Amino acid sequence: MAFDFSEHPHRRYNPLLDEWILVSPHRAKRPWQGGLEDPVCDNRPRYDPNCYLCPGNLRANGDRNPDYDSTFVFVNDYSAVLPHVPDMDSRASSLFKLKSVRGEARVICFSPRHDLTLAQMALPDIRRVVELWSEQTQELGDRFSWVQIFENRGAMMGASNPHPHGQIWATDSPGTFPTKEDSQQRAYYERFGGNLLLDYAAQERERSERLVIENASWLVLVPFWAVWPFETLILPRFPLRRLPDLDTSQRLDLARILKQLLVKYDNLFEVPFPYSMGWHGAPYNGGDNSHWQLHAHFYPPLLRSASVKKFMVGYEMLAEPQRDITPEQAARRLRDISDIHYKLR
DSSP: OOOOTTTSOEEEEETTTTEEEEEOGGGGGSOOOSOOOOOOOOOOOSOOTTOSSSTTOBOTTSOBOOOOSSOEEEEOTTOSSOSOOOOOBOTTSSSSOOBOOOEEEEEEEOOSOTTOOGGGSOHHHHHHHHHHHHHHHHHHHTTOSEEEEEEEESGGGTOSOOSSEEEEEEESSOOHHHHHHHHHHHHHHHHHSSOHHHHHHHHHHHHOTTEEEEOSSEEEEOOTTOOSTTOEEEEESSOOOOGGGOOHHHHHHHHHHHHHHHHHHHHHHTSOOOEEEEEEOOOOSSSOOTTOOOEEEEEOOBOSSSSOBOOOOTHHHHTOOEESSOHHHHHHHHHHSOSSOGGGO
16 A cells, blocks of 8 residues: 555654654544534624723723824733843752743734724735834844744634734743744754755745745745644745844735735635734844744644634643644645635625
8 A cells, every 4th residue: 555645644743843743634534523612703893992902992900092093012911921020040950940030021902993803904004013023023132032922813712802913022031932943943054054944945835735825025834744724834935033134025025925824814714713823033142043044833723614623632732743634735725715805705
């Protein structure tokens, strides 16, 4: 019997994290008898007087938002990290290590409109979000070594407020996943003299089977090692360490490809598609960081429909990540989806 990666179980290697994933494509044929999620509510008003993030409204801590008409940034009222924390480092004990963390957490409102998402926003407004990501990264990078931009979209991904917004957490040390990515990219650079993700992007363009969208500056693909059903990776087609390094045309191209991807996501099941996304750029550690390549991860949970999601349980929690549909099948579905938002058809 000849091996068929679209039919037979196999493992795939993730060179960015030095981890493996189990792919079980034959399981996609099983009948689904598990739990179903509630339908996504998508009838929000343009302005909600009870929303903590809408212009002019009171937030939970008593501060009032300005009547902003574009994007708006403020320090998170309930920050997970704080700028002033006493020193603590208990590395002397190998089994009970503890270290204090200093940082700052901010909220970014993408739009003053309560009823919009990035997918529905106009291109100039998405471009403004890209500009703000860049500005905030530069400012916080002057004080902290790691700047993590991310967005949790939808209640399914833990978003506590439906107003279109994301977050930035800056800390004095990178987290576990960026540290792994730093190590893997550095090892590849020292061994081959090239950039891991830049070389990977070039090979994916040649193969094209996992490529979803591309333009002059960027490409979107379902990574060979994707864990989540419709996971994607946004990569620049040129060497780039951080968002602030983008020029004017590259920022516009990024806004364009972001809108294309997010419209495709929404069109997949014709719902506001939930996901967690985040940018990984070179840390602000004073080093050369030539081994680093900026990239963004999108992790959407939906599997078969708007009501069926992927669960990370059992084998995934105890052994290694596992997926059913192959990354190639997921990329093909996303690639073939219309670029016109279903609400405008």
